[in-house]
Structure formats: C-alpha cells, structure tokens
Amino acid sequence: MLPMLAVRMQGICRRYYPRGVHANDGASLEVEKGSIHAIVGENGAGKTTLMKILAGLDLPDEGSIEIEGRLVKIESPSKAQALGIGMVQQHFLIFDELSAAENIFFGIEPIRNNKISRLAGIVDSQELNTRAQQLATEYGFAIDPSAPAASLSIGARQQIEILRQLARHAKILILDEPSSVLTEQETRVLFEKLSDIRRLGHTIILVTHKIHEVMQIADRVTIMRQGRTIGTYDISATTLQKLTSLIMGEGSIEEKQEPIEKSQIDKSKIERSQKNPLVLGVDGMTVRRPRYYGIGLSDISFEVHAGEILGICALSGNGLDDLENALAAFQSPSFGTFIFDGHHIEPHNYRRYQSLFQKGLIAYLPSDRIKRGLASSLSVRDNFIALSRHDFFPKGWILENAAQQAILDAIRSFEINALPDQPAGELSGGNIQKLAIARLFSRDFPKLFILCEPTWSLDIRSAEQTCRRIRLAKEEGTAILLLSSNIDEILELSDHIMVLSRGRRVLYQKNSSLLNRAIIGEYLLGNRIHG
Amino acid sequence: MRNQRAFSATFRVLMAAAFSIILAATVLLLFAEDFRSALWQFFVEPFSSRYFFGNYIADTVPLIISGIGVSIAFRSKNFNLGGEGQIYAGALAGGVLALHAPEAFGPGTVWILVAFIGAFIGAIIGTISGLLKAYWRISEMISSYLISAIIINISDFFITGPLQDSTSNFQTTAQIPSVFLLPRIFSPSKLDISIWLALFLVLFFHILSKKSKMGFELRVCGENEEFARYCGISVRAYNIAAMAISGGMYGLSGALLVIGPQGRVMRGFSSGLGWSAISVALLAQGRETAILPAALFIAFLKAGSDHVMIGSGVPSEIISMLQATAMLFITAQVMPKLWQRQRQ
Numbered sequence: 012m013l014p015m016l017a018v019r020m021q022g023i024c025r026r027y028y029p030r031g032v033h034a035n036d037g038a039s040l041e042v043e044k045g046s047i048h049a050i051v052g053e054n055g056a057g058k059t060t061l062m063k064i065l066a067g068l069d070l071p072d073e074g075s076i077e078i079e080g081r082l083v084k085i086e087s088p089s090k091a092q093a094l095g096i097g098m099v100q101q102h103f104l105i106f107d108e109l110s111a112a113e114n115i116f117f118g119i120e121p122i123r124n125n126k127i128s129r130l131a132g133i134v135d136s137q138e139l140n141t142r143a144q145q146l147a148t149e150y151g152f153a154i155d156p157s158a159p160a161a162s163l164s165i166g167a168r169q170q171i172e173i174l175r176q177l178a179r180h181a182k183i184l185i186l187d188e189p190s191s192v193l194t195e196q197e198t199r200v201l202f203e204k205l206s207d208i209r210r211l212g213h214t215i216i217l218v219t220h221k222i223h224e225v226m227q228i229a230d231r232v233t234i235m236r237q238g239r240t241i242g243t244y245d246i247s248a249t250t251l252q253k254l255t256s257l258i259m260g261e262g263s264i265e266e267k268q269e270p271i272e273k274s275q276i277d278k279s280k281i282e283r284s285q286k287n288p289l290v291l292g293v294d295g296m297t298v299r300r301p302r303y304y305g306i307g308l309s310d311i312s313f314e315v316h317a318g319e320i321l322g323i324c325a326l327s328g329n330g331l332d333d334l335e336n337a338l339a340a341f342q343s344p345s346f347g348t349f350i351f352d353g354h355h356i357e358p359h360n361y362r363r364y365q366s367l368f369q370k371g372l373i374a375y376l377p378s379d380r381i382k383r384g385l386a387s388s389l390s391v392r393d394n395f396i397a398l399s400r401h402d403f404f405p406k407g408w409i410l411e412n413a414a415q416q417a418i419l420d421a422i423r424s425f426e427i428n429a430l431p432d433q434p435a436g437e438l439s440g441g442n443i444q445k446l447a448i449a450r451l452f453s454r455d456f457p458k459l460f461i462l463c464e465p466t467w468s469l470d471i472r473s474a475e476q477t478c479r480r481i482r483l484a485k486e487e488g489t490a491i492l493l494l495s496s497n498i499d500e501i502l503e504l505s506d507h508i509m510v511l512s513r514g515r516r517v518l519y520q521k522n523s524s525l526l527n528r529a530i531i532g533e534y535l536l537g538n539r540i541h542g
Numbered sequence: 543m544r545n546q547r548a549f550s551a552t553f554r555v556l557m558a559a560a561f562s563i564i565l566a567a568t569v570l571l572l573f574a575e576d577f578r579s580a581l582w583q584f585f586v587e588p589f590s591s592r593y594f595f596g597n598y599i600a601d602t603v604p605l606i607i608s609g610i611g612v613s614i615a616f617r618s619k620n621f622n623l624g625g626e627g628q629i630y631a632g633a634l635a636g637g638v639l640a641l642h643a644p645e646a647f648g649p650g651t652v653w654i655l656v657a658f659i660g661a662f663i664g665a666i667i668g669t670i671s672g673l674l675k676a677y678w679r680i681s682e683m684i685s686s687y688l689i690s691a692i693i694i695n696i697s698d699f700f701i702t703g704p705l706q707d708s709t710s711n712f713q714t715t716a717q718i719p720s721v722f723l724l725p726r727i728f729s730p731s732k733l734d735i736s737i738w739l740a741l742f743l744v745l746f747f748h749i750l751s752k753k754s755k756m757g758f759e760l761r762v763c764g765e766n767e768e769f770a771r772y773c774g775i776s777v778r779a780y781n782i783a784a785m786a787i788s789g790g791m792y793g794l795s796g797a798l799l800v801i802g803p804q805g806r807v808m809r810g811f812s813s814g815l816g817w818s819a820i821s822v823a824l825l826a827q828g829r830e831t832a833i834l835p836a837a838l839f840i841a842f843l844k845a846g847s848d849h850v851m852i853g854s855g856v857p858s859e860i861i862s863m864l865q866a867t868a869m870l871f872i873t874a875q876v877m878p879k880l881w882q883r884q885r886q
Contacts, residue, residue, distance in 0.1 A: 397758075
C-alpha cells in the first residue's frame with residue numbers, strides 16, 4: 012500500500028507581474044504524512060513561493076493542491092489554518108511587548124468564562140499561561156509562558172513561532188530557512204524538537220539550502236531549480252555529492268569527484284607575478300549586524316592586484332551583500348583596513364574611500380540593478396549620463412548633443428533595445444543590465460572594477476560579450492573584483508577565487524583545474540572549510 | 543507611447559477640473575437665491591472688468607511664486623508643508639525693512655532688499671527642516687508644519703504687539719510709505735510688476751530643471767535616493783537645498799504681497815495661501831511650465847467663489863467647502879500617479 016500523502020501539489024505556476032518572472036513554473040510536491048520533508052534549491056529556485064502558496068500567503072496562477080487526498084483551494088492563511096497547515100516564516104513575527112504565552116495564543120486567547128468578559132473579550136491570563144505551559148510540555152519545549160518576548164533569545168523566539176502554529180492545531184508545519192539565524196547549538200536543539208514533533212504524528216516541511224542539514228534530519232528531499240521540481244529522493248538512497256550536483260544543475264551526476272588532498276590546495280600558494288602592483292588589499296574586515304538582519308562578515312582578508320580578477324562567490328544570506336556594501340562605499344565595515352593604491356582606509360576615514368568613486372578610480376556595478384542602478388521614470392539617456400554627468404555638464408549646463416550622441420553610441424555598441432527618450436523603467440531586465448554595463452564600460456577603465464552579478468539576466472551572446480569586455484579591462488591593467496553567485500562565471504573568469512559561507516572565508520585560492528562546480532558548491536554550502 | 547501617457551495624465555487633471563466646476567454649479571443651484579446670476583458671478587464676473595480681471599491675475603502671482611518652489615521641492619520628493627509660516631515670516635521681515643528703510647535708498651533698492659530679505663528668512667526656516675531631515679531623519683513634512691505653527695504665533699505677537707499700528711483699529715503694522723510700494727500696471731486693479739518676476743521665475747526654474755546639472759541631480763535624488771548615492775550625488779545636500787528653495791519662494795511671495803497689494807502686514811493676511819500653493823504644485827504634477835495654468839485655475843476657483851459669496855449671499859462656509867471638495871477631486875486624480883511613481 013502506498014503511504015498516505017499529506018500534501019500533493021501539482022503543476023503550480025506563479026508569475027510575478029509586471030516583469031513576468033516565473034517564481035514557480037509547473038512545480039509539484041508530494042509529502043508523505045508523518046515525515047520530515049526537505050525542499051532544497053538555489054536562491055530564487057521558487058521554494059519559498061511554493062510554500063507561501065501552500066500556506067495561503069500567495070495564490071497560484073495555475074495548479075492544484077490536495078491535502079490528505081482532498082482537493083482544496085487555499086485562498087487565505089485562515090483557510091490554511093483550518094486545513095491544519097501552519098508556516099513559520101524566515102523573519103519572525105513576534106510582538107516584543109507581549110509575553111511568550113500571549114504571542115503563542117495571539118488571536119485565539121482563552122476568554123474568561125462569564126457573560127461580561129465574553130462580551131468584552133477579557134482574556135483569562137491564568138488560563139492562558141496554563142495552556143501555554145501544557146502545550147510547551149506536550150512538545151518538550153522549555154519556555155516560561157510569562158516571560159516578555161523581548162527578553163527571549165532567537166532560538167526561543169523561533170520556538171514561540173512553532174508553538175503558535177501547534178496551538179492552532181497545525182498538522183502540517185512549514186519552516187522556511189529555520190536555521191539561517193541560529194547558532195550550531197540552537198540548530199541542534201531545533202532539530203531534536205522537530206524529530207519529537209514528527210513522532211507525535213505531524214508532518215514537517217523544511218525549506219533550506221543547507222544540504223548537510225537535510226542529510227541530518229530529513230526523510231525525503233525535493234529539489235527545485237528555476238521554479239520547477241527536479242525530483243524527490245529518499246535520503247537513505249542518496250548522497251551529499253549527488254544532491255549537491257542536482258541542486259547546482261550539473262549534468263553528469265555519475266562522474267565521480269576525486270577528493271582533493273589538502274596539500275593540493277594551499278592558500279599560501281597564491282602565486283602572483285611581482286610586476287603587478289597591489290590595487291586593493293582588505294585586511295580583517297568585519298561587519299557586525301544585529302542578529303535578526305543576517306550574520307554579517309567576520310575577519311575577511313584578500314588582495315587584488317592590477318590586471319587580475321578575484322572572483323568572490325557565496326549563496327545569499329552568507330555575507331555577499333554585506334561585502335558588496337562595504338566595498339562599494341555604501342556601508343562602512345565595523346572593523347578592518349582597506350589599502351587602496353597606497354592609501355590606508357579604516358572605518359573612521361571611510362569617507363575618503365567614498366571619494367575614490369567620485370574620482371573615477373573605482374567603478375562599481377551593483378547587484379541590485381533596479382533599486383540601486385536605475386531611476387525608472389527618468390529617460391534612458393538621463394540614466395546613462397548620471398554616473399559620468401560631470402562630462403556632460405562641464406560648466407553646470409547640459410551638452411545635449413554630446414549626451415544624445417553618447418547614448419546612441421552606447422545603444423548601438425551594447426545592443427540595448429531602447430530609445431534614448433524612453434523611461435528606463437520600461438526596459439526589460441536584460442536591457443536594464445546592458446544599460447548599467449554600458450554606463451561603466453563607456454568610460455575610461457578605472458583602477459578597480461567592482462562587478463556584481465555582471466551577466467545577470469543577459470542572454471548567452473550578451474553574457475559572452477560582457478565577459479569579453481571584462482577580460483579586456485583586465486588586460487588593460489584594471490584590477491577586478493567579481494562578486495557573483497554564478498559559479499560558472501566565477502570559474503571562467505577568475506584568476507583567484509574566494510568563497511564565503513556564513514560570513515566567513517571558507518576558500519581563498521588560485522583558480523586551477525582542481526576546482527570545479529561540485530567542489531565550489533560544497534564550500535558554498537558550508538560542507539567544506541578551507542579558509 | 544510616452545505622449546499618450548502625458549496626454550492621459552493631462553486628461554485626468556482636466557476631468558478633475560471639470561468635475562469641480564460641475565460640483566460648484568450644483569452647490570450654487572442649491573444655495574444661491576438666483577441661480578442664473580450666481581452662475582454668471584462665478585464664471586464670468588472675474589473676467590468682466592479691468593478691475594476684477596487685474597485682481598484675479600494679481601492673486602495668481604503669490605500662487606505662481608510659491609507653487610514653483612513647492613514644485614521644485616517635489617522634484618526631489620521633499621514636501622514642504624510649512625508654507626503658511628514661511629510666507630508670514632517673509633512678509634513680516636520684508637514689511638519691517640520697508641517700514642524702516644530711509645527714503646534715500648530709493649524705491650528700486652528697497653524692493654530688491656525686501657524681496658531678498660523675505661526670500662532669505664523663508665529659506666532659513668525651510669533649511670531647518672531640511673537639516674533635521676538630512677541629519678536626524680526627521681520627516682520634513684512634520685517638522686516644517688510644526689515649525690510653521692510656531693512661526694505664525696511669533697509673527698502674530700509682533701504684529702499685535704511691538705509693531706501694532708496704534709492709529710488703526712485692525713491688528714496690523716503701520717502702512718508702508720507709498721514710494722516703496724510696487725508700481726501697479728493695470729489700473730484700477732492691484733496687479734503690480736511682481737507678475738514679471740513670477741513669469742521670470744517660472745522660466746528660470748524651468749531651464750534650471752531641464753538643462754542644469756543641479757536640476758538633473760535634484761531629479762535623480764527625487765527619483766531614487768539609492769541610485770543618487772550610487773552616482774555620488776549628495777542626497778543630504780539636495781534635501782537641504784530643496785527645502786531652502788521652497789522656503790525661499792514662500793518667503794519671497796510673502797514679502798512681495800506686503801510691498802504690493804497689501805501695503806502692510808495684517809494679522810493672518812496670508813492664511814490659506816501656503817496650502818493653495820501646494821494645490822498648485824500638485825495640479826502641475828511637477829512640471830514647471832504647468833504651474834501657470836494651475837495657478838490660474840486655483841485663483842479662478844477663489845475669485846469666482848468670492849464673487850458669488852458677495853453677490854448671491856452664499857455663506858462663506860459653503861464656499862470653503864466647495865474649494866476643499868474641488869481640491870479633493872484634484873488630489874484624488876494626482877496622488878495615485880505620484881504614489882505609483884514612488885512604488886517603482
């Protein structure tokens with residue numbers, strides 16, 4: 012007999028307008044009752060969207076959902092709750108002013124049993140605390156119901172979120188990246204609790220991109236890529252390596268990876284030709300963040316020399332955004348020294364670093380093209396001249412002909428599908444990207460390029476062209492920092508490679524044939540560390 | 543496609559204007575003793591004689607000058623709600639100067655000094671809000687409004703206290719010497735030469751915004767602050783500059799009123815003008831050249847309803863409600879568009 016299915020989702024499509032991005036493109040999911048089911052995939056694979064649809068937080072454009080064999084429509088979170096589905100989101104929704112018990116029973120508080128209280132909705136706080144205590148004991152959580160939520164640790168807050176769903180009789184519990192804000196110990200405690208909850212007959216769906224955790228706790232795993240379901244596997248019948256390559260989308264799973272000997276990778280062996288002068292050296296950069304907002308960066312050091320490309324790779328939430336902000340003069344690091352072209356820059360004189368961008372010594376391509384790289388209702392021409400406006404407003408007044416000529420040249424040589432007077436927000440993602448690249452590469456090469464996700468949303472030909480331009484800049488003696496989550500790009504372009512995981516440097520070495528997607532993937536996922 | 547969009551935006555505003563006029567007619571029908579004469583008073587009388595027409599145009603001058611300032615600040619997404627106080631303070635400073643200036647200065651110098659001091663005071667007050675926003679992230683809307691409320695009270699104190707004209711029954715300062723008043727150009731109305739300055743300012747800010755680096759950077763700041771930072775534009779400086787410019791324009795229009803149609807600083811003379819200027823800027827949707835028709839329309843609403851109020855005995859409260867509802871129509875048409883832009 013087939014095992015009972017708790018959840019069966021089929022052909023789920025969710026398109027985000029106006030850009031028409033498919034977050035889910037025919038995704039499917041089958042979860043057995045009473046199991047811990049992991050959903051893994053790279054960023055933007057559509058895991059969270061699929062779960063939001065299951066929890067009634069988002070509506071699918073197409074597709075069907077069955078809960079315990081019954082076809083259902085989940086059009087709201089309260090409908091999901093009625094069906095016994097509860098989701099703990101990545102960012103906790105906790106009222107700091109309320110107690111733990113009040114947070115757990117928020118909205119379903121027990122009311123005092125007399126007429127007036129029922130009418131006025133007066134909460135029976137004693138009963139509230141008793142029930143919270145009962146619930147906590149039942150599932151083996153150690154929580155003081157009357158403790159103010161503000162005083163609780165992150166781990167305890169997460170337990171409150173879980174209890175909140177259990178108090179609403181959730182039989183199917185969804186957790187989105189539950190370990191992303193937890194320490195190792197807290198993660199271990201969480202996993203023990205999840206096993207206990209499963210033993211009591213609940214079904215747990217775990218969204219994550221950490222495969223070693225999946226191997227540790229899950230019974231089955233579904234892999235998603237680009238909005239589609241790649242496959243579902245029994246954990247007992249698969250390996251870490253196989254999962255890694257499936258997630259990364261490597262074709263040849265069968266290819267056996269030779270384990271690398273430690274002696275083969277030795278960070279002290281980063282060789283350089285003596286001729287190339289140091290352009291940017293970073294020493295001990297640390298970015299501290301309040302724990303809610305990510306993990307920041309700890310003690311990152313690297314060097315990039317003239318005519319060299321250093322590729323820096325990380326999965327989202329692992330510190331790449333903090334690194335980008337610090338390097339691009341958007342947010343001063345908490346500690347650490349930059350040495351740019353002989354200038355020492357510390358957090359206290361970070362402004363000096365910002366001025367280097369104004370002088371055109373450093374040029375930067377932001378990863379968030381829309382938010383940081385575009386004024387969407389200004390024209391394509393205005394967007395194009397914004398960065399080098401000093402050239403187009405030499406005495407404070409615009410040189411219209413020069414600006415028009417410059418944008419026409421850029422449209423032609425970068426093959427941008429746009430008109431100079433069109434509002435830039437009307438362009439497609441790929442053309443916005445081309446515009447951003449044109450803006451940087453139409454000027455003289457700087458001493459240092461900071462390029463984040465340079466081929467994002469470009470078609471193959473434009474991506475190749477962009478890579479050619481990057482190589483050209485390198486040959487002209489520009490030092491290049493390439494921040495990307497695209498491993499192929501990093502492997503293809505970089506002279507040296509650095510990998511960040513959980514805000515730490517886990518790999519820093521010369522690019523060679525010893526490195527490939529699978530190996531980088533393992534560093535990215537935090538399975539290997541070789542600082 | 544772009545023209546089409548500009549057309550539909552204009553169309554919506556025109557629709558709003560038409561709606562408010564239909565509404566006005568309906569209200570007049572309900573409240574006026576003689577509907578036909580009330581209609582005539584509303585729509586035709588403001589244009590019916592040199593005197594009425596001149597006064598109507600004179601009323602647009604402060605709306606144009608203040609409106610252009612608000613509009614420039616809009617460009618950088620700064621909302622100056624302190625116009626009431628800034629006009630008042632500019633008027634008071636200009637009035638005091640005109641009252642105490644020695645005759646030897648000659649009228650030309652005094653006009654320039656008065657205009658300058660009015661603009662300067664307004665700009666200082668605006669700058670305070672700009673600084674508060676730039677350095678402490680205090681909303682410029684709230685700070686400018688609250689500062690204005692304080693300024694109004696302080697100005698009231700001066701007008702009714704140390705500067706009170708003891709020979710007058712009104713709460714007002716003394717009459718400014720007639721040599722220092724701006725020459726009138728359309729007798730017998732109150733229209734004076736400040737209309738030329740208003741037209742010049744529209745042209746000036748139009749060119750500044752379209753052709754200059756400063757205008758360009760201001761637009762980028764208003765469009766997307768993070769993008770402005772990426773381009774190395776000091777968002778902070780433009781927050782301050784925008785508030786200073788709009789404050790300065792408010793102060794200037796106050797000072798010009800004092801040496802123009804008013805001839806003295808009366809308590810509360812500018813009441814409502816600050817808000818009307820915001821309506822003008824909203825109606826113009828951030829286009830400098832559109833300030834002119836917008837100011838003409840808002841001033842027309844006021845002139846028409848004043849005529850009805852006097853001629854047909856419709857109570858002034860009804861007229862105020864009429865104006866408020868008309869503004870509601872217009873903002874309901876304009877605001878969604880502004881929000882849309884912000885969301886992007």
